[in-house]
Amino acid sequence: MSTGVRAMSAPVVGSLVEVESWKNVAQLPTTHRIISGTCLIRRRCRSGKEQWMRQGPGRPKRERRTPDHAELMHNGLRAFAELGYDAVSVRELNDRLGMGHTFIHDRYGSKNVFWRSVVDHEFHALSSQLAPALLSEPEDDLHWLAEAVRVFHRASAEHPHLNQVIDYEAARESDRLDYLFTLIAPFTTAVRPVFERLVAAGRIRDIPWHVFYFAITKPALLYGQEPLSRRLGQTERSDDSGTMAETILRGLVT
Known part of the structure; x- marks a missing residue:
């Protein structure tokens, strides 16, 4: 069996790019779902960036530096992760973004639409790292799963606030x-x-x-809890994601 990313014909890839909703994604074969899901997230990210780039009210005052789109998404994600969706007000979000007090209303229409733009942006970044591992053809299922777990934890360590947002909403x-x-x-x-x-x-x-899902994903909350981790002896050089992935795998394999 061949390894690497599964090849697809141009018509198939073209049809995946045209997917407009998750309802359509759900009707596709497994591999197609992963690719088309990634395409849909990417398209939503572009839409969010276009919203940010439009001219209009809500831009920062002249003396303020205008944050770029990626910085806005990162700061928004961090605010939702640290405070929770329900606790953070639109005014506080605008302050954390370094923008005028009408920015979110003028650019996104509501806190909920801004939240979706933020998680779309972060999932796009995460999916870009996970897709190669998930799309590879497994010669051995256990080796495939082990590599997927390792890649997930490496990526999660780079996107710790997304796990915090998911943890908040999952409850x-x-x-x-x-x-x-x-x-x-x-x-x-x-x-x-x-x-x-x-x-x-x-x-x-x-x-x-x-x-199984929670055994793999829940430990990733470690990467967003650095203040407590430092008190428990974490050092700057700790390979937490590698250690966590191997610990999980040892507990799963018979």
């Missing part, structure tokens, strides 16, 4: 959780068949799928 029913679930779906769709084959073969522990 309450909301349309935001529904939205996050659609962004997560292409990745879980790729991993679950491999997980089920490994369980059936007796190569990893026979645990429910949702327990």
